[in-house]
Amino acid sequence: MTAASSNTELIGHMFIAGVSVRGSGTAIRGFDPNTGRELEPEYHRGDASHVDAACAAAAEAFGPYRATTSDRRARFLEAIADGLAAITDDLVRRAHAESGLPEARLTGEAARTTGQLRLFAAVLREGSWNGVRIDPGQPDRTPLPRPDLRQRAVPLGPVAVFGASNFPLAFSVAGGDTASALAAGCPVVVKAHDAHPGTSELVGRVITDAVAAAGLPAGTFSLLNVPQEAGVTLVTDPRIKAVGFTGSRAGGLALAAAAARRPEPIPVYAEMSSVNPVFLLGGALAGHGAELGRAFVGSLTMGSGQFCTNPGLVVGVAGPDLDAFVAAAAETLGESAATAMLTPGIAENYRRGVGALAGEADVIARGSADGGAAVSCRGALFGTDAVSLLGSPSLQAEVFGASSLIVRCADFTEMTTVAAHIEGQLTATLHADESDYGQAADLLPILEVKAGRILFNGWPTGVEVTHAMVHGGPFPATTDSRTTSVGSRAIERFLRPVCYQNAPESLLPTAVAVGNPDRLWRRIDGELTRD
Structure with missing residues (x-):
């Protein structure tokens, strides 16, 4: 040492x-996949x-x-x-x-x-992480006095x-x-x-x-x-x-x-695990289906698809507008060169996953095999129908890499059935024009149960580090959807609440002390205040 x-x-x-x-x-040694x-x-x-x-x-x-x-x-x-x-x-x-x-x-x-x-x-x-709640004692309350109760958060270990x-x-x-x-x-x-x-x-x-x-x-x-x-x-x-x-x-x-x-x-x-479904509603597809198809491939192939928010499932109602999306996506993917994957093991698992999909779904397009990397990912796009998807757990499984499955639904009712039966996800995305807001409103309650983050008119790759961000979701996206x-x-995640009942003032932690010496926002008798 x-x-x-x-x-x-x-x-x-x-x-x-x-x-x-x-x-x-x-x-062990580091390995250069390029x-x-x-x-x-x-x-x-x-x-x-x-x-x-x-x-x-x-x-x-x-x-x-x-x-x-x-x-x-x-x-x-x-x-x-x-x-x-x-x-x-x-x-x-x-x-x-x-x-x-x-x-x-x-x-x-x-x-x-x-x-x-x-x-x-x-x-x-800022201090609100302390989660301070104070219910001051009420010694004169009848029929029983209320004790002085003060709560704060402490680290787990x-x-x-x-x-x-x-x-x-x-x-x-x-x-x-x-x-x-x-x-x-x-x-x-x-x-x-x-x-x-x-x-x-x-x-x-x-x-x-x-x-x-x-x-x-x-x-x-x-x-x-x-x-x-x-x-x-x-x-x-x-x-x-x-x-x-x-x-x-x-x-x-x-x-x-x-x-x-x-x-x-x-x-x-x-x-x-998450396949991050993308739902394409009719008005959005009719207005700019081809543009969405090209943008989708940009998200799919970013970082060789090695994102936990990779768009691995795309759901739309079958018809000419969805066909235009698929055609643009297929053309764009076909022009995409193979790119490096992180490790030989990840590349091998990707090849196996793509092979399994090819055995159950239609191959729509593959990326170019010419990329130059020693350990590379050749993008893959597949197609299936809603009935086949719902009947096959393997079609719903994540393939880590630039692979995605287009699901053609017979109508919007079938689309909502797909949304209701997929596993828990990190993200779910809706592409919707104003004319689609009625259907979007029907999908939202379903997707709230299924995903930690719901996007509109964007792509799930990329996570902002902010106060409002949620990067989590129902199982199997995470082990704890809360x-x-x-x-x-x-x-x-690494805190737990502790309540101090009738503690002497001299022993109270500063976060819950009388007089609020840390100047924290504290919930006193249910009211949020800094007093």
Whole structure:
């Protein structure tokens, strides 16, 4: 073990409570999907002893870290953001090499990552995350007096975060799960994704340095390179109190099952599977069907379709207007070159998924095979009818990559049947002109039950990091439809309410103290006030 380095040189290490550690297990390397070459340096996986050390340090850090003021945690998050901004060029170069994603896209993702951190810093200072409710005592109430009741939110404890393959920055080591957990007052243990170990090391060093500079307990943050089975060990460690995960349905369900089997079950906030249906209503199709078809392909092929919000299902009423949409989409996709996928394993799963669809649906179009990437995605567009879709679970399954299925309905009634029978989704999109608003009104109550975000006249790829954003949805989109992994409400996943009854004034936490010393918005006797 050595002290963590402060530069951007990659040395193949992970970080456990402020200490730079080289694993002793199986060797892994980053992989460039554009060239097919493995990248330096070599990393070695950690084992259960490293998981144990990280969890022990996080548990030790929890007490003093949760006791820090909101402003101190806000300054800590801003220091991480500043540190990442200072090495943006290095981050983008390495992330591009390890993912094949365009540098322009990664530059935007780097800005989103620092923006998330700054958003939660602002949330901490604003203070409503405390969720303060006060019902002052009524000693003279009859027939029984009412006790003095004061409620605030407190952090759950150490959180395990699993980095995502498709967002090496925004959903990874310093991504939304880490930012919101740290904001809540929870130490974080991150399992780095094997697809981008170098990017993870760069980010992990920035956070480790920020912990030290802020004078926080070293166990506030750890970064592990461990195999899949050690990931389960992490989730089942009794010192971990919650989990943030973005990835496959199989991976998310495995972690959720492991967490549920613990003597003390814990919440797993897993974002997993979504086909993000797009509903094309008649007026919109009649007015600009061909234009919509071309725009759809732009969304479908963005990032090789490796978005959790990829539009994998398009539903419309059969007829000439839908035919115009399909024709424009097919022509545009046919001109789209194959692009790099994140890893050989993801590319192989994509090929299998496309092959399965080809066995049940009509092949409408394929993208060009000429792309130049060593591990590439050739876009695919399929067609089927509503009856076939509703009778086949495999036609409704997510294919991770630039693949989508056009569903031709006999009429609007059949379209509503499709909407009612699909699984839970992250998003649902309506393309509707004013003449379609009646039908849109009929679909809205159905889609509210099915999706976390409902879009009008747009495309689901792209998620704004704001206060109102919801990036979540009913199962299997997520394991908990009451939460979001993007936006300021993400902090709520790692908090729980505590009520203080008749507590002496001298012992009350400042958030619920008499006189409101923190100047918070508080709900007193049901009325929101800062008095």
